[in-house]
């Protein structure tokens with residue numbers, strides 16, 4: 548029987564050099580499967596907008612949608628630690644609305660923690676949410692909600708000056724009270740330097756092998772999203788053809804009259 552994962556486990560894992568495995572998840576049946584595999588942490592990511600709703604980016608995702616998906620995941624009663632993303636416009640306006648929306652993800656969604664994007668410039672927001680006893684995961688480097696400022700989903704921190712700014716962001720979010728930080732789309736040497744410097748665990752995506760843990764988007768590793776295929780994704784399964792074959796067989800059997808059979812029918 549697995550034990551419930553808490554913030555304390557991730558501190559211990561970093562100290563012990565034990566890597567942290569994280570995946571995104573947006574629904575009940577998938578949460579049951581993943582939790583059965585012993586995943587450490589589940590992220591209800593705003594990437595749901597891309598991989599489930601079909602948007603080109605995460606900007607349209609709403610608080611209500613994040614709560615809906617978080618609740619679905621929580622119905623699996625996962626032993627994994629569940630973090631929910633604060634979507635665009637839910638924490639940028641002022642500290643009061645950031646606190647309210649973080650509270651909604653915990654109170655209405657059932658998440659144990661929230662994640663928000665940004666470094667030094669959101670340090671006050673991170674502190675304000677931590678002050679209400681909600682663990683905060685930070686997210687720096689390639690922050691998808693900053694798509695239009697970055698001019699696309701581009702690796703961040705390539706130049707020395709830019710790398711130093713991201714290093715300072717990492718220090719700032721730790722100081723603000725974040726329990727962990729996602730490092731997305733940065734050179735692996737920079738991620739290594741940050742992971743060595745911080746006492747909180749770093750969770751990498753496109754940040755190389757030296758982070759304290761890794762996260763990927765579930766649909767990417769299952770081959771269920773072809774919209775983006777960043778080079779940091781590894782496809783562990785190709786479920787597209789599996790689904791396609793099942794659907795095609797069903798259609799063919801309906802057309803042929805071979806489904807349903809007597810055993811599928813009531814007398």
Ligand SMILES: Nc1nc(=O)c2c([nH]1)NC[C@@H]1CN(c3ccc(C(=O)N[C@@H](CCC(=O)O)C(=O)O)cc3)CN21
Pocket residue numbers: 594597598604605689691700701702732764766767772774775776777778779
């Ligand atoms: N399905 C999916 N997976 C993701 O990882 C993801 C999303 N959606 N949506 C939100 C953001 C967007 N992400 C992306 C999307 C594309 C690249 C990409 O094409 N990167 C290029 C490098 C581009 C450059 O630096 O010039 C690459 O080759 O990896 C990276 C991150 C990560 N996030």
Ligand SMILES: CC(C)C(=O)C(=O)O
Pocket residue numbers: 571590591592593594595632686729731752762763764
């Ligand atoms: C990929 C992770 C870090 C994320 O923010 C998301 O899935 O929304």
Ligand SMILES: [Mg+2]
Pocket residue numbers: 592593594605632691
């Ligand atoms: Mg996200």
